Amino acid sequence: MAEPDPDLFFSTIVELQARLRAKEVSALELARAFSARLERLGPRFHALALPLTERAIRRAKEVDDDLKRERRRGPLQGIPYGAKDLLACPGGPTAWGAAPYAGQVFDYRAAVIEKLDKAAAVLLGKLAMVELAGGPAYRYAAASATGPGLNPWDPSRWAGGSSSGSGAAVAAGLVPFAIGSETNGSIVTPAAFCGVTGLRPTYGLVSRYGAMALSWSLDKLGPLAHTAEDCGLVLQAISGGDRRDPASAGRSFYYTPQFARPLKEIKIGYAPVDFAEWADPEARPAFQEALAVFRSGRAALVEARLPDFPYGPVVSTILSAEAAAVFEPLVESGKVDQLADQKQIAALKAGLEIKAKDYLKAQRIRSLIQEALSRLFLDVDVLLAPNQRGPAPKITEALDRRYLDRPSPKDPGLRLLTTAGNLAGLPALALPCGFGGGMPLGIQLVGRPYTENLLLTLGREFQSRTDWHKRRPPGV
Amino acid sequence: MLVTRRKLAGALVGSAAALAQAPPPLPRTPEEELQAAREQVRQNTEALAQYPLPVAAEPACHFKA
Numbered sequence: 115m116a117e118p119d120p121d122l123f124f125s126t127i128v129e130l131q132a133r134l135r136a137k138e139v140s141a142l143e144l145a146r147a148f149s150a151r152l153e154r155l156g157p158r159f160h161a162l163a164l165p166l167t168e169r170a171i172r173r174a175k176e177v178d179d180d181l182k183r184e185r186r187r188g189p190l191q192g193i194p195y196g197a198k199d200l201l202a203c204p205g206g207p208t209a210w211g212a213a214p215y216a217g218q219v220f221d222y223r224a225a226v227i228e229k230l231d232k233a234a235a236v237l238l239g240k241l242a243m244v245e246l247a248g249g250p251a252y253r254y255a256a257a258s259a260t261g262p263g264l265n266p267w268d269p270s271r272w273a274g275g276s277s278s279g280s281g282a283a284v285a286a287g288l289v290p291f292a293i294g295s296e297t298n299g300s301i302v303t304p305a306a307f308c309g310v311t312g313l314r315p316t317y318g319l320v321s322r323y324g325a326m327a328l329s330w331s332l333d334k335l336g337p338l339a340h341t342a343e344d345c346g347l348v349l350q351a352i353s354g355g356d357r358r359d360p361a362s363a364g365r366s367f368y369y370t371p372q373f374a375r376p377l378k379e380i381k382i383g384y385a386p387v388d389f390a391e392w393a394d395p396e397a398r399p400a401f402q403e404a405l406a407v408f409r410s411g412r413a414a415l416v417e418a419r420l421p422d423f424p425y426g427p428v429v430s431t432i433l434s435a436e437a438a439a440v441f442e443p444l445v446e447s448g449k450v451d452q453l454a455d456q457k458q459i460a461a462l463k464a465g466l467e468i469k470a471k472d473y474l475k476a477q478r479i480r481s482l483i484q485e486a487l488s489r490l491f492l493d494v495d496v497l498l499a500p501n502q503r504g505p506a507p508k509i510t511e512a513l514d515r516r517y518l519d520r521p522s523p524k525d526p527g528l529r530l531l532t533t534a535g536n537l538a539g540l541p542a543l544a545l546p547c548g549f550g551g552g553m554p555l556g557i558q559l560v561g562r563p564y565t566e567n568l569l570l571t572l573g574r575e576f577q578s579r580t581d582w583h584k585r586r587p588p589g590v
Numbered sequence: 591m592l593v594t595r596r597k598l599a600g601a602l603v604g605s606a607a608a609l610a611q612a613p614p615p616l617p618r619t620p621e622e623e624l625q626a627a628r629e630q631v632r633q634n635t636e637a638l639a640q641y642p643l644p645v646a647a648e649p650a651c652h653f654k655a
Contacts, residue, residue: 251627251630253616331650331651423641424637424638424640424641426637427633427634427637427638428638430630430634431631431634431635431638434631434634451620456617456620456623457617457623457626457627459620459623460617460620460623460624460626460627461627461630463624463627464624464627464628464630464631465627465631467628467631468631469635472634472635472638474649475638475639475641475643476634476638477649477650477651478643478647478648478649478650479638479641479643479647480649480650481647481648481649481650482643482644482647484650512616515613515616518613519613
């Protein structure tokens with residue numbers, strides 16, 4: 115292949131698959147072109163943890179052999195991708211973004227990588243992340259052994275976390291899709307800050323076998339890509355029951371856009387205060403415009419607010435206790451002090467002191483949260499809210515100090531939707547929706563468990579009426 | 591410059607309000623950081639304790655036989 119057309123790197127999975135089938139490009143050419151780009155630009159954004167180029171070339175040749183023989187493996191056949199560096203894969207270290215694990219090597223593949231191998235997708239490399247997927251808490255973007263995740267739209271700003279490399283790599287056209295993980299915001303946050311589409315699946319839908327555990331009762335794996343449709347195709351490939359993951363729901367996901375409900379039959383709950391007061395002033399026009407897009411599609415927009423619960427203390431107690439239990443050997447060995455972020459070191463140590471009664475109380479309140487959210491979804495099909503309050507922060511900013519100097523609106527609206535959705539195991543779709551101060555902004559849609567197809571329908575409709583997902587960062 | 595009692599009172603009230611809104615200072619040493627993390631655990635405990643929990647509420651994590 116001659117010098118690749120720059121458009122190639124920002125093509126969707128569907129577009130790349132069409133080019134492969136038309137023999138305009140081979141899987142090997144795609145793997146070589148994307149690998150070279152990932153290795154050249156990945157370090158610029160601290161997005162690349164480990165290139166796996168030899169593996170990718172070998173796999174791509176196998177795919178081309180299959181394509182020559184008309185052996186079809188589905189829509190991901192020959193499509194390059196990157197995986198967050200918390201997924202086990204032989205051929206190099208899996209460092210979990212953390213210095214104490216720099217030399218850690220697994221001799222087996224995470225279930226997600228097995229499934230993507232089976233779908234004949236081509237793994238190009240492991241993508242950088244916040245150390246230990248954020249652990250119980252962290253303060254700075256620099257909380258990573260590979261340095262702060264830099265945003266392709268403005269490298270003085272953060273790519274978001276903890277799936278920083280996954281968000282940045284998709285945004286910069288280094289991979290057509292990436293796998294990220296979310297415990298409490300780690301897919302939707304980088305999706306918003308980098309201006310890409312992200313899908314957090316229902317808890318238990320995607321096997322976490324071979325993925326670093328941070329919080330057994332909260333961890334999920336999911337895709338980041340250019341479009342909602344691409345996220346649907348990837349989720350179809352990686353979902354499914356797995357006895358090796360005790361939390362596996364034993365369910366598969368089939369992406370079925372042909373059965374999509376029309377927008378006018380869908381009731382969307384939203385809180386006006388999220389758009390008018392909680393949002394940063396520079397972000398409000400884009401968020402309001404996103405609401406208008408759904409209105410113009412004749413979706414029924416009704417006001418909603420989250421039931422009153424101590425979401426923050428509940429998630430903090432559960433996440434801190436589980437993370438401290440997972441990483442107790444790290445703390446006891448003293449190697450915890452090799453982590454980059456002082457707040458994370460302290461939070462892991464303090465997490466070991468959480469009392470069983472508090473952990474269980476948080477889990478009991480969580481049951482009530484689940485019930486209350488189920489009742490809320492009797493009145494609406496999905497909830498819609500700004501993903502983040504505004505654009506990505508500067509990489510030097512203390513992330514836990516954001517907004518502390520501003521008075522908060524009295525009405526909580528749906529502001530804690532990310533935390534509430536994670537506690538209840540609900541799926542979420544993050545969609546780019548415009549710009550504020552030159553940086554991407556995003557909205558999120560949250561549905562009942564296993565309503566990914568409904569979220570993807572709304573995402574596809576939104577992306578058919580807007581072009582924010584097609585925008586590219588300058589200079590890449 | 592003439593500083594009246596009214597101006598002085600206004601300035602003091604203003605700075606008190608500013609202090610009330612100012613975020614707590616960042617911990618500077620690992621010991622201060624650990625104290626801050628412990629304080630967060632304590633605040634969480636306090637917030638959870640204030641939540642009235644029905645006796646029938648079971649934890650969201652279940653053992654499956």
